[in-house]
Amino acid sequence: MVQIEPIENSLLDTSEKNAVEKWHSLLTLQTELFLPHEICFLLQSQIWQDAISILDVGCGNGSYISHISKFFPDKFYTAIDHSSELILIAQKECAAHNLHFEQKALETFYPEKEFDLILMRLVVQHLNDFSSVLSQAKRLLKPGGKLLIIEPDLNKYHNQPATRLFDQMLNDIELQSAQKNTNRHRLSSLGMIATETREWAIAQDELTTVPFVGPFERSKLLDLYHLWIDVLDLSETLSSPLNNVREEIKNWSREPSAYSQVGIRFLMLENKYGKH
Numbered sequence: 001m002v003q004i005e006p007i008e009n010s011l012l013d014t015s016e017k018n019a020v021e022k023w024h025s026l027l028t029l030q031t032e033l034f035l036p037h038e039i040c041f042l043l044q045s046q047i048w049q050d051a052i053s054i055l056d057v058g059c060g061n062g063s064y065i066s067h068i069s070k071f072f073p074d075k076f077y078t079a080i081d082h083s084s085e086l087i088l089i090a091q092k093e094c095a096a097h098n099l100h101f102e103q104k105a106l107e108t109f110y111p112e113k114e115f116d117l118i119l120m121r122l123v124v125q126h127l128n129d130f131s132s133v134l135s136q137a138k139r140l141l142k143p144g145g146k147l148l149i150i151e152p153d154l155n156k157y158h159n160q161p162a163t164r165l166f167d168q169m170l171n172d173i174e175l176q177s178a179q180k181n182t183n184r185h186r187l188s189s190l191g192m193i194a195t196e197t198r199e200w201a202i203a204q205d206e207l208t209t210v211p212f213v214g215p216f217e218r219s220k221l222l223d224l225y226h227l228w229i230d231v232l233d234l235s236e237t238l239s240s241p242l243n244n245v246r247e248e249i250k251n252w253s254r255e256p257s258a259y260s261q262v263g264i265r266f267l268m269l270e271n272k273y274g275k276h
């Protein structure tokens, strides 16, 4: 198979020290806030329970897969990421007897053995061409292997009272995704795209909504929202500066009626035939 190079994405560029630090904090906090809800899905998934060899593609700083590997210790985990800086952190802080990290991209990873299940959490949205993700996954899976995609359900995101500038920032990211042809703007169609190939079936498609009740001053949720703004600002992904968004979120966090919800979608795809 011809090797395909991963796409460059300024948002995920961790070559600068400041960017690595921000991503490290963001990924750690994101894991802490959402992990209990995700464990709840995994505990109820027979497919997850049955899988023994797991490949985590785009593992970042390793924080998420490290928690998962401790919670489900009877599996063997390989975790890869394109970013050498984040993999270094993962290797230092999270390596364990059943968890092995490698600096590799999905497109350039050629392991000795195939996997039962591939996990891609908050990664597919950054890539372009979902069909190519599917063919790479098929290459790395055993026949009948599974691909678990975890992404936000953007339709379920909601802040009260409304945060106009913050919401606009999220809309701008989606518009930019459409221009750059990354998958973020087509997250709700991933299942359909997969089944249209006739090589994949949807084994599970579940949604959970995570509610947060404010006020959020000095809360972890406020820290997370600030980190989202910081990584966007650092990467200059959006053309306008985001100081006014920071100010809006800070004021919103003090509102006694502040409420926020985030949707998480779990799409479990099954490769029907394996390699031909």
Ligand SMILES: C[S@@+](CC[C@H](N)C(=O)[O-])C[C@H]1O[C@@H](n2cnc3c(N)ncnc32)[C@H](O)[C@@H]1O
Residues within 6 Å of the ligand: 006, 007, 012, 027, 030, 031, 057, 058, 059, 060, 061, 064, 080, 081, 082, 083, 086, 104, 105, 106, 107, 120, 121, 122, 123, 126, 127
């Ligand atoms: C938002 S982070 C998610 C990290 C982790 N999965 C988590 O949930 O905490 C996306 C990660 O995907 C990695 N990535 C992007 N494209 C990749 C590719 N083609 N192959 C491997 N990793 C990739 C980035 O380097 C980044 O660390």
